[in-house]
Amino acid sequence: MRVLGLESSCDDTAAAVLDDGTVRSNIISSQHDLHEEYGGVVPELASRDHQRLIVPVVQKALSEAEVGADTLDAVAVTYGPGLPGSLLVGLSFAKAFARGLNVPLIGVNHLEGHLYSGDFASPSPPRPYLCLIVSGGHTELVYVEEDFSYTVLGRTRDDAAGEAFDKIAQLFGLSYPGGPAIDQQAAGGDPTFHDFPRTRLDNLDFSFSGLKTSVLYYLRNFSDAERERVLTEHLDDLCASVQAAIVDVLVGAVRRAAEETGAEHVAVVGGVAANRELRRRGAVVGAEEGFEVYVPDLSYCMDNAAMIAHAGALRIAAGDEHSSTLDVVPQLQIEE
Incomplete structure (x- = not known):
């Protein structure tokens, strides 16, 4: 199972390719320099930068993984919690990308991404x-x-x-x-x-x-x-x-x-x-x-798309899939 993961819940634009549980690429473009002068994340600036960065970040993830988009089996994306505008950029791209490739779309709770990032620890x-x-x-x-x-x-x-x-x-x-x-x-x-x-x-x-x-x-x-x-x-x-x-x-x-x-x-x-x-x-x-x-290693502690791809793969294994009507949920919680 080859999954493209996308993460844009706050101020990091990230894409990763997970291939049968192996992280083939994990690209993160940080906006820290953009927001530093304000002392925190400015939501409008964050969403605009996600729009600018998401295509080249995905291209770099595919290139580093040495795979073509047509070899992907699914697209996993964060749909909450997070900043509404930032989430919307990632989800909109994921919907279009999955639809174009005719592969399943999996919405991932950002907190579940972190929850299962512990699986990247060695041992897990x-x-x-x-x-x-x-x-x-x-x-x-x-x-x-x-x-x-x-x-x-x-x-x-x-x-x-x-x-x-x-x-x-x-x-x-x-x-x-x-x-x-x-x-x-x-x-x-x-x-x-x-x-x-x-x-x-x-x-x-x-x-x-x-x-x-x-x-x-x-x-x-x-x-x-x-x-x-x-x-x-x-x-x-x-x-x-x-x-x-x-x-x-x-x-x-x-x-x-x-x-x-x-x-x-x-x-x-x-x-x-x-x-x-x-x-x-x-x-x-x-x-x-x-x-x-x-x-986990530092690269998996910060917001990243590898954890989203991994949680998405677990969701697929559990039989989950989302339709194109999936919307962002900025206040999403972990459901017991």
Whole structure:
């Protein structure tokens, strides 16, 4: 089964070719430079850039995979969640491409793409497994019993972890995207420099808005001159302290969920899974609690089309297919 995957839910235009489970190409065109001056993604600019990039990105994916479009067996595409305009570009192209090739169209939930990106880890997690999806727009804990049979144990009630990283990085005067910037700065910092709050709810839901507010008030307590001095002399320490707070909450929730479910296998996926401290702490807690932790390579943590092609192939194997009436669903959730 040779599947073309397409991903355009936010600010990355991506296409990939999956051939009987083997990734033949995985092309990602990032818009980070376009949105950096605004400190975040501008939806209108993102959708326009997707329109400009999607054809050459697909052409490059096919070329790198050394396959012709006429050899494809299906087209899988993200239809939600995400930015409406960005999703629409990818879905419209996928519909036309699948129709022209007379092959099945498979709509993929972006979160399911991340959920099954753990299969790209080596080794990959066997079913059942616990999965932490942690990205710019989503933070969820999902227990996967088997393909497309799962239970959502918890999700964020406000900001996602990646969103918190981005917003706090902006307060620190760092570049967008904020997660990688804070990760880099934190490497040389003291995580005990300041004790920022860790919000731990009674259930397994997450909340990071309080952390963002705490950082804002912390900086407001200084005069302009003193704030500039603190951000100059202790930026590494502040980044390390913020990172420690976010990672503590994430790892703590995974520990609790593993205890409640008895999970022996835990996958950590999504853009924030690239964070070095999260990877380190995850491995430590796994060793302490007796569960195996699986994290895919960095190229499969960020938004990518290989994970969409893979989830699409799993959907095809389950007998799923979508018609040309499929529409984007910007607020799509994981259905239990």
